[in-house]
Amino acid sequence: MTITTLARAPTTPRVARTNIRAPSARRASSAVARADRDGVIFALDFDGVVCDSVGESSLSAWKHGVELWPEVFDTPEATTAKPRVLEELRAVRPVVETGYENTTLARALLEKLDGYGVEDILNEWDQISGGLMQRWGLDRATMVEAFGRIRDDWIEEDFDGWLEPNALYPGVAEAVKRAQARSDAAVKIVTTKQGRFALAIMERMGGLVIPEEDMFSTTVSGIPKTDVLRTFGTEGKWRKIFVEDKLSTLEKVCKADDLNEWELYLVNWGYNTPEERARANANPRIKVIGVDAFINMLEAA
Template identity: 35%
Template sequence: MSNPIIHAYDFDGVICDSAVETAITGWKAAGQLWGDMPTETPPDMIEKFRQIRPIIETGYEAILAMRLLYLGDSCDAIFRDYQEKTQQLLRQAQVSVEQLKKRFGETRDHWIANDLASWIAMNPLFPGIAEKLQQLGRTETWYVVTTKQERFVKHILQANAIELADERIFGLDRNLSKVEVLQGLLKTHPGQELQFIEDRLPTLLNVQKHPELAAVKLLFATWGYNTDSDKSRAKQQGFVSLNLTDFVP
């Protein structure tokens, strides 16, 4: 009998469709730094954020992305000069990445403390995911490997009746890259197949650069936060592309 497969899943864009909540939290946090922004997030800004979501790796970047959108930057311009534009905002606001991470987390915490139901409603799971993970947990071992803070992952999983031990959630709090987490999982499960499902092509390309991770099967989640260009390039790079209908029961 073959060894069971070990599953490692990214969270945002694979399990959870968090784009709207991330946009609103980013807008709220940006308003604390720049007082000229309205309190309520305009619906068109949320839609534009969804379009640029593929470029964002970690949640706190939504603060900068929403500010750029408010200032009138087009989605194309943000895609083209994202690093330069965000670095310029950091310098102008005189804030560090660590300060933005803290502000973003605290803004989420405040929303959760005051209206957990609406926060959960803005973080729906993709169709069929809850049932898949509930079933998977009975028979196989799975992990979350994410740049999201772990307490937020736990809130969302619990709200969807999904049980996952704390030690199987690798989030921002651990200060480990996804490469480092996967290296650790290979050591934890020697001789077993490790599959990593991720929706961000740059993340998969980065993992692919590490020869010590050659045994990890890399799967590209096409339903997540990626572009048509990403999908084409994923095929060219030889990644296995999964559609949501392939993934869920």
């Protein structure tokens, strides 16, 4: 699929350095209540479903690396290797759940650490990811804060430059807008990205405005997406549809008996591998969906 950058508005809004609040049953119920009874709830992942953000996240990781380890990243040798590292970060993007992981991956790939080649990362990330954090004495909370600050600084210095590597998948923003306009539908964005960044990208790159109460960011809170889904549609009877590009997230939903009412879709244009799509096709709970079917579903499900 060819990714195109959509037109931007002429102004440059500041992105508030506040985090989207953790979900609560009361807040989710009030948001859903805006739609008619017995409607449909669309819970959509952001990166890999709505937005192709790997270019920006990789460049932010490189900037973070320069700040964190200048002796490694701020050298002529590193500058020469940068195009290779950025290409390999795109290749391993299917394993990334939270942005700061790109920073540790960037260093592992830059230094060509033994056991951390592209195939090693794709096949064994769950087993080897913690080793990088321990190796360099890092903790999650500090990395999340620092990675967000790197983005904030980039936005303040060059908002258009930060937006440029982000692209909304063709047709997706328009489909979400049409779903928002339906009287029988509610659209939620459930993402591991810090909410303020996702909101800015959608508004500027696609004219897509998501109310803050419909944005659920799990990065700072650490609340799993399974728990977020539990807060939706607690009153009334709703058709519930969850769309992801990360198979492991959908498989976690499959294991939760109290989430059996959710229809699960894995997009075929996001950050997943052919092997993962084959595994999804073998799972009776999960359907692999293309962009045309996704657009039709948001308009008519």
